[in-house]
Amino acid sequence: MKKLHLLFALISSVFSVTAQNKIDQDREAIKSLAGFYKVTFNYAETFSPEDDYKFHERHRSSAKEIAILVEDSPRKIVIQHLLVMRGDSMIIKHWREDWTYEDQTILAYDKDNAWKKVTLSANDVKGKWTQKVFQVDDSPRYQAIGTWVHVDGRHQWQSNTDSPLPRRESTERNDYNVLNRGNNLYLTANGWMFEQDNKKIVRADGRDKLIAMEKGMEEFIKTDSKSFGYAQTWWKQQEAFWKDARASWDAVFAETSYLKLNLKVENKLLYEQFFALGDRSTKEKWSSEKNKENIKKVIQTYLVKAS
Numbered sequence: 555m556k557k558l559h560l561l562f563a564l565i566s567s568v569f570s571v572t573a574q575n576k577i578d579q580d581r582e583a584i585k586s587l588a589g590f591y592k593v594t595f596n597y598a599e600t601f602s603p604e605d606d607y608k609f610h611e612r613h614r615s616s617a618k619e620i621a622i623l624v625e626d627s628p629r630k631i632v633i634q635h636l637l638v639m640r641g642d643s644m645i646i647k648h649w650r651e652d653w654t655y656e657d658q659t660i661l662a663y664d665k666d667n668a669w670k671k672v673t674l675s676a677n678d679v680k681g682k683w684t685q686k687v688f689q690v691d692d693s694p695r696y697q698a699i700g701t702w703v704h705v706d707g708r709h710q711w712q713s714n715t716d717s718p719l720p721r722r723e724s725t726e727r728n729d730y731n732v733l734n735r736g737n738n739l740y741l742t743a744n745g746w747m748f749e750q751d752n753k754k755i756v757r758a759d760g761r762d763k764l765i766a767m768e769k770g771m772e773e774f775i776k777t778d779s780k781s782f783g784y785a786q787t788w789w790k791q792q793e794a795f796w797k798d799a800r801a802s803w804d805a806v807f808a809e810t811s812y813l814k815l816n817l818k819v820e821n822k823l824l825y826e827q828f829f830a831l832g833d834r835s836t837k838e839k840w841s842s843e844k845n846k847e848n849i850k851k852v853i854q855t856y857l858v859k860a861s
Contacts, residue, residue: 668814691825710740748772798845814858
C-alpha cells in the first residue's frame with residue numbers, strides 16, 4: 555500500500571511539473587508577441603452563398619508597429635500596440651490585447667456595438683488562454699478563448715468568436731453587422747502571423763445569415779528598434795493616462811452584464827474624446843484621480859442606458 559501511495563505521488567508530481575512547463579511555454583509565446591515590427595495586412599473575400607453578391611476589393615496595407623509589454627503577471631499579460639507613422643514622428647495608440655489564463659468571465663459580442671457578459675464553467679476554460687482585444691480607446695472589441703499548442707517546434711493558438719466590423723470596413727459598409735472570426739495565431743522565424751478565416755454575417759431576429767467569407771493574413775515581421783525612439787518616449791508620457799483608462803473601463807465592465815455604446819456623441823467618435831483627454835492629461839500633468847474623473851464622464855456619455 556505504501557508503494558502504491560508513492561507511485562500516485564510520483565505520477566501527480568510529474569503531471570504538476572508538466573502542467574507548469576506548459577504554462578511557462580504559453581507565457582513565453584504570448585510575451586514574444588511584443589516587440590518592434592513591420593506589419594502587412596492582406597484581406598480578400600473568397601466565397602458567398604449569394605449568386606448575385608458583388609465581391610469587395612481586396613485590402614492591402616502595411617505599417618510600422620511597436621507592441622509594448624505593459625503587464626506581466628502569472629495569469630495575465632497585457633500588450634499595447636502603437637502605430638508608428640511618418641518615419642517616427644507620428645504615433646497613434648492602436649489596439650490592446652490582454653491575455654488571461656483560465657478566465658471564466660468574458661464579454662461576448664452580440665451585434666450593433668453591444669456586448670454581453672458570459673460566465674463559463676471551469677471545465678470550459680481549463681488550460682486555456684483568453685485573448686481580450688480592445689479598441690484604440692480601450693473599449694471592448696472581441697474576446698476569444700483557445701489553447702496554446704507547442705509541438706514540433708510550432709507554437710500556435712486558435713479560437714473562434716464574434717466581433718464588430720473591422721475598422722477597414724466599419725465606415726464603408728452596412729450590409730452586415732457581425733464578423734465571426736476564425737483566429738489562428740502562430741509564431742514564425744522572424745515574428746508572428748495572425749491568420750484569419752472570417753464570416754461576414756447579418757444578425758437579426760435571433761438568426762444569422764452568411765453573406766460572404768474572407769481570408770485575412772496579418773504578418774508581424776521583426777525590425778530594428780532604432781526607428782522607434784519617439785514612439786517609446788511618447789508612450790512613457792502617455793502611459794499613466796492609459797493605465798487610468800484601463801482601470802476606468804474595468805470598473806464599467808464589472809458593473810454591467812450588457813454593454814452597448816453609441817458610435818458618436820455630438821458627432822464625435824469615442825476615440826477622438828480619449829485621444830484629446832490623453833493629450834491634455836500629458837500636457838497639464840493631471841493626477842490619477844482627475845484622469846479617472848474625466849474618463850468616467852466621457853464613458854457615461856457614450857453608454858446606452860438599458861430600457
